[in-house]
Amino acid sequence: MKNKVIWITGASSGIGEALVYAYNNSGANLIISARNRDELFRVKGNCKNQINVHVLSFDLEDTALLADKVRDAQKIFGHIDMLINSGGLSQRSLALETALNVEQKLMNVNFWGTVALSKAVLPQMIAKGGGKIVCISSLTGKFGTAYRSAYAASKHALHGYFDSLRSEVFDKNIQITMVCPGYIKTNISLHAMTADGQLHNQMDENQEHGLAAAECANLIVKAIQQNKEEVYMGGKEVKGILFKRFFPLRFSKHMRTKNLAIQKTKH
Template identity: 70%
Template sequence: MKMIDTDMKNKVVWITGASSGIGEELVYAYNKLDAKLIISSRNRDELFRVKNNCKNQINVHVLSLDLRDTEQLEYKAKEAQKIFGHVDLLINSAGVSQRSRAMDTAINIEQEIMNINFWGTVALSKGILPYMMANGGGTVAIISSLMGKFGTRQRSAYAASKHALHGYFDSLRTEVFDKNIHISLICPGFIKTNISLNALTGNGHPHGLMDEGQENGMSAAGCAAEIVKAIDQKKEEVYIGGKETKAVLFKRFFPARFSAYLRKAKVT
């Protein structure tokens, strides 16, 4: 298997959602590879906590942002470009999940999920791409989900936002390949993070409960290691997790049986 390129000293990696979960572990993984890091999320205090946990803090720059504020994201991309003079890799890891049935979810909550997971990711990526192209190329990685390949109960808006990412960035890939821009869609399954705790319910309140799948899932550090490997190998799309990743093939080849399975499956 191809080894991960550890010569990252002159590479700049920008990670959103860097204050917790997979994003936080990606910060530590790339910090160990001596990359220069720009770390972003809404929670500035937590970003500094993450920075303080890094071995080489001088190469870690905090840039707080809110993906819901799409009008400001082009400016944030310009600001990120100025920090180290270039950005080689943007990892869009920020996002929010959902735990509510479609008919019980207010439309403004569904719109908020789309604004964070889809429009925020699109706006930030479009903001940095011109700089990457001017610098001779780069990589945009999107942390999607297995829900980007199929949907299930209590995930309607979340699944829609992740499906939208695949449609958009698959299309964008065909338009920028000749500019030396690589796009990677990463689809984690059950990863032990706080995503279910922070998931939005129908009225916008946090779910506040840890799902069984997350509780027993792959560690966030293990997932981050697989993501680093997939990006290094320039994978266009990759599924990370346990046996749940087989659901992608199950749906592809046996769609009716898969739908029947989902109707009976336990979903918390």
């Protein structure tokens, strides 16, 4: 990816930040985006080659403004070779207790923000002969779990949309990769939304002992290089995909038992 132009959202922390460092080390030209401008400049300051890293801050929930942000991004290097949609929010609340506006925010950021940004980038990619779009989904984009109802819905929606989009633009040299991480050691649980929209502000045990973000980023880079359509990464939780596919009833019972155990620890 040397000298390629890569735009990474959610670049101020977690997997997005780790991808910034991985691609900076490979000599790519980077546009890094998130809501927190100060954190983006912190990330830029940590890069070995800061000259080729440009900060463009915005909120994915402001979908009406995203087309303008795409035009701003294209002016930086003249075009976009790859868009990595890593921005998003997680959830830590039961469906029956979660306010509808919180669920709508999760969909707006995780799904509609990603869709709007990708659609605005695509025409330029097609005009220049091709490009890559990467979506950082989740294993919960393949199966739902307790306390993640709206989050899982937003990730499931990404798969439906981008699988369909892939079939529409494959002949235009557009490669779409869906990345499904499991437990990755990031601050995603700290920033997760609770039932009333407040921050969860707690580090989950599974996240604490998850795969290192840098290792996750390296696996993502490799998958993109190999033009993978879908890739999974993490620990033993990845086996849940096959467990659900071949033993759906047993999987459902297992998840219910796991949920009861979680509820007991909370009370």
